[in-house]
Amino acid sequence: MSIRFDGKVAIVTGAGGGLGRSHALELARRGAKVVVNDLGGSRDGSGGSSDAANKVVEEIKALGGEAIANGSSVTDDAGVAHMVKQTMDTFGRIDILINNAGILRDKSFSKMEIADFQLVVDVHLMGTVKPTKAVWQIMRDQGYGRIMVTTSSTGLYGNFGQTNYGAAKLGVVGFINTLKLEGQKDNIRCNALAPVAYTRMTSDLMPPEAEKMLSPESVTPGVMFLVSEDAPTGMILCAGAGVFAAARMEESEGVFLGGDDLSAEKVAANWEKISDFSNAAPYFMGGEQTGKFFKLATGGK
């Protein structure tokens, strides 16, 4: 079964280069009308120009596709409102939002200024929340929407020098954990991508030989599935070098340590059982965890 996007309209943020450009081109090749958003700034988020977005629009047109450029910052309320208005005025609907824009301000936590932390959280987390909020009601009214956020192995697992980035990147996963529930009745599905690719963002962190193997094009096929009609919801897809894996949070079975005679020492004495992941399970929503707690505390009834 081929995955097509004929008649669908997609916004891709940060699509002037790297992964976003690759996602935008492939959406267009598969029939989508694409809004190529990019602020066109430097890797640390300074500066800006609409050249990057315009260039990708030209590439899409050269393929015979339809696209428009938008140079707004995903953190700017008026800019995001303009991007959505421009999309609706030009194409009349919004089916897909790929939140991809991002910057880095790496430093060990002891050297990091709060301003560097704040800016990275603003771009990755609020720069995902604001475009999503701006398309949400449109997707609800349509009874159709596919939203992707871009997380990172740093958010899921950690990386030296990236406390700001990791906090923001796990933030977007927390965001879709609830958004997937709120979107369910209107057929809005929300997923996260954790990519690895050789781009402007990572080129000085990777050996040059990695360029070919870790191409953005080796990640994009996973994105096409995550924003397709048959997309799952609430999933984290990890992708790089043509390898695809799913990540999830899970919780150990847990142990009831008693009601009246609880103590810190009892927690310490039972640490092995508490942290035994052999029967771990994932949950689709927080309430399922509360249900388990009741069950264990009342002897499994």
Ligand code: NAD
């Ligand atoms: P990239 O630097 O090539 O692309 C990011 C794009 O976002 C740039 O074109 C930039 O101009 C744009 N951008 C930055 N701030 C913006 C803003 N405020 N508004 C609009 N556009 C803005 O990097 P990339 O590697 O293609 O990264 C894409 C996404 O993937 C990012 O969210 C990044 O954190 C994530 N990611 C990348 C990797 C990797 O290995 N490359 C790993 C994990 C996560």
